[in-house]
Every structure is written in structure tokens, then in C-alpha cells.
Amino acid sequence: MGKVALAAKITHVPSMYVSELPGPNQGFRKPAIDGHIEISKRCRELGVDTIVVFDTHWLVNANYHINCGPHFKGLYTSNELPHFISNMEYEFPGNPELGRLLADECNRLGVETMAHQATTLAPEYGTLVPMRYMNTDQHFKVVSVSALCTSHYLNDSARLGWAMRKAVEEHYDGTVAFLASGSLSHRFAQNGQAPEFATRIWSPFLETLDKRVVQMWENGEWETFCAMLPEYAAKGHGEGFMHDTAMLLGALGWSQYDGKAEVLTPYFAASGTGQINAVLPVTPQDGSSIPAAQASNPAGTTSSSRL
Secondary structure (H helix, E strand, C coil), X not given: CCEEEEEEEECCCCHHHHCCCCCCCCCCXXXXXXXXXXXXXXHHHCCCCEEEEEEEEEEECCCEEEECCCEEEEEECCCCCCXXXXXXXXXXXXXXXXXXXXXXXXXXXXXXXXXXXXXXXXXXXXXXXXXXXHCCCCCCEEEEEEEEECCCCHHHHHHHHHHHHHHHHHHCXXXXXXXXXXXXXXXXXXXXXXXXXXXXXXXXXXXXXXXXHHHHHHHCCHHHHHHHHHHHHHHCCEHHHHHHHHHHHHHHCHHHCCCCCEXXXXXXXXXXXXXXXXXXXXXXXXXXXXXXXXXXXXXCCCCCCCC
């Protein structure tokens, strides 16, 4: 019935908002903002009605959760970086119907998921920052999915992504985009050193690792990347333990995905972390490589703390 028309791994660095404001950093993150604007343009051309965001700033300790309220509006100040994002206005429609369909299919495939349509819960800035540049005219409905998952297996997140694609294609009458909102390496600069690392990655190891990963994505080396994702998430300090990336790749077919990433905003540094905007073409898949539910927790499956 429905269609997943676009998939992308995107940045949400708060310095994008800072770069709007008058001062020495005005225009600082124009390439990142331009990447978001280009994704919005492509979504419009493809007839997307709803953007589903896998948000690595929405922390959950049990189950997977979907914020699918009918409408979102407010002022947002980041509790993590209130000096970067303060009183940022937002407003856009939600999609309760789609949220319920996504949760239902996830549960059918054994991934325990809850849809929240009657809620006062506001989206986090992993959703709000991209929507500021992609959805200023409230053209798209928005659904947010928890992707800072503290007690979850990456396998389950991949299965959730596939279930969500099935929900759209088999049960939804519309066109959807999936966005994985999170960084590559996410080792922030040590306290007091953030200005020094505004345009630098925290370590040569992390920069080398990230750049090799981007190269793998551009080359379509998905079988290798999926195999190394748990270690990359742990040793590369992946944001949200890289559950957003597992969800996105699950939706695309996991290790059998045959597309090649198109980088819109080249890899860049922000306060020590590694960032990118990249579109991953949606190709036909049968889901045969989606990992099974995980029964144990081998070392490296997930991190134990967030950096």
C-alpha cells in the first residue's frame, strides 16, 4: 500500500541553531543546514507525507517507544546544552495513525513497542533540530522514535526498522521517509576544551574510523559494516549506541542492502564528534538478512554508558 521513499543518516548538532544567530558563529553550520534543506526538497519531490525520525536524544530504559501525538508545538531548551539551544520555537503536525501501525507491526515481529498518541511528551532535539530546517512550513507530519536505548540489543533495533518498513508498505496509505538522527563517533571534547574542538574530532583514531565507515557506506560494503556495528558503536562512542543506525539499516535490508550512500554534507567535526548528512537509496528487499532476536549479551553488543 504505502512506500518508504527516502532514508538518510543525518546530523542534529545544536551549533546549527547557534549559526542562525547574530555573532561570531553566524553561518558556521551552513553546509549542515543546506543538507537538511536538500533532504526536505527531495522528500517533497517524492511525495512524502510523514517523516519518521529515529532520535538518539530520546532516552528510554525499557521497550521501544513512538511519539505520535496529533500536534506538537512549544519552546525548547536543551537540558544538555542550554547555552546552545534556548527557547527554540517549534510546531508541526504528528501522525497518530502511522504511529499505531508502526507499533503494531513491531509487536507482531516480536519487538516490544508502544505508541503514544495521547501524550504531553514533547520531541527531543534529535527531531526538533532537523525539523527546523526540513519542515519550517509544517508540510510534513512527524513521528519520533526512541533511539537512545540503554538496555536494548542492536539486533532488535534492526528488526524494529524492518518491521516499520513492512508497516508502511503493507498497511499505510501514504509515503514516508526514515531519518536516523545521530552522529558517527560521539566522543565530546573534554569539559573546557569544546571551543578548541569545534572543528576537530576528539582523536585521530576516531576520525580514521569514521572516515573508513563513510567510505564503506559509499562503496556499499554493508555486510562488513553490519558485522562490525556493535564494536563500532562501543569503541567509536556511537551516539545513542548507534541504535538509530541499526534501525535505518534494518529498514533498508540490513547486511543484504545493496544501495550506496550519497553524501550531501561531507563528514565534519562538532565539539569533538563526527557528523554527516547522507542519503541511503531505498531498494527492494525481502528482509531475509534481518538478524534474529538476541538471547544473550556478548561483549560489545551495546555500551554501558553514554559519552
